[in-house]
Amino acid sequence: MNILDKLHDIVETEMENQMLYNKYMLQITNPEVRQLFTQLRDEHMHIPFQKGDNLIISDIEFPSNVYPWLNLESKGIEVRFVKSVNGTVPLADLENLIDERTRLISLSFVEAGNGFKNNVEEVSSLCQKSEIYFVVDAIQGLGVHEIDVKKLNIDFLVSGFFKWLFGPDGIGFMYCSERVLSEMVSPFVSWTSMEDKFNYSTYNFTLSPTSRRFEAGNLNFSGIRGVIKGLDLIEEIGIDVIHGRAMQLATHLREQSNRSPKVTCASNFSKDNQSQIVLLQCENDDMCFERLKQHNIIVNKRNGLRISPHFYNTKEELDTLLEIISE
Structure with a gap:
């Protein structure tokens, strides 16, 4: 059902x-x-x-x-x-x-x-x-x-x-x-x-x-x-479309964060255990969180920065987020 x-x-x-x-x-x-x-x-x-x-x-x-x-x-x-x-x-x-x-x-x-x-x-x-x-x-x-x-x-x-x-x-x-x-x-x-x-x-x-x-x-x-x-x-919209888009964005975020020396991805799970939620950790999570707020980017600070992209977000927005927390 x-x-x-x-x-x-x-x-x-x-x-x-x-x-x-x-x-x-x-x-x-x-x-x-x-x-x-x-x-x-x-x-x-x-x-x-x-x-x-x-x-x-x-x-x-x-x-x-x-x-x-x-x-x-x-x-x-x-x-x-x-x-x-x-x-x-x-x-x-x-x-x-x-x-x-x-x-x-x-x-x-x-x-x-x-x-x-x-x-x-x-x-x-x-x-x-x-x-x-x-x-x-x-x-x-x-x-x-x-x-x-x-x-x-x-x-x-x-x-x-x-x-x-x-x-x-x-x-x-x-x-x-x-x-x-x-x-x-x-x-x-x-x-x-x-x-x-x-x-x-x-x-x-x-x-x-x-x-x-x-x-x-x-x-x-x-x-x-x-x-x-x-x-x-x-x-x-269709649950398949929503799922595909959200997972595509989350995968992009994981891949790009893994290339950044200043960001650690704590959501590098096996494919079957991945979701649309990605946890990133920085050298100073509090400072990165405040930087994002200054750019009107809202994330959740919980053991790092929890990023939850939905179908309406874009790869460009995620790239901007990574640039800000990688400064």
Whole structure:
């Protein structure tokens, strides 16, 4: 299932439902679309951990994929960190951390700090073999790289829209596979969690059989409008075109930076692990960052200078950036 296509379907369907439900009592019924849970305020799910269980993440995850898991330590859940090697997440080291009490592995599709694209297919196979959940934080890859949640047997995929999907802040979604949906327990429920959520007069506590059971109230429909426009743009241009262009620019940046004696590229990964994000390191990152700001060039300073070219950027712009930080 192409996640971007289904996202486009569900946000448009949900918007239409909200505008028309008072008159027609509409609900999402598409069997493929209904697996996508679009909760725009909170994401409430509860994996049935038991004291003594453990989960695995890497030591280069963005904090949003760290602190929610660390919060479980107070309940006796161990969080195990696989140590990165030269900015990569070794599959063998990941496997060595798994034991009979491991419940899940949670990794980024693309690591936010250096652009390392994890071996999602191999990690998924490892999770299946060990009969544990696979959670993917897709925010730094979705919109540039295709990802098929069914083919890859991903149990949970979460993302916001304000990165590569051209959407607004404060809106996100979670995909939950049918295979594990029945095992999840929601610690919070709302009227929108019910199967017959538009029946206001008869109280029938029957949770939705879909991932909509995790919704905690009305959705951010103004935000959904912004999401639709972003997804329309991606559909108009084509994900293949966006991917090809963004990767071409990132490759150019890596190649040119490798020729500069004053710049070190920290994203020289194997081809399968490369993304559109490139981390460059200078002798003085702070000074280079300020130089770029003076030229109205905005990058992220995080263990170096994180450069994130998109399809609308040019090679000339990247060459100018390199010239400035190489002075």
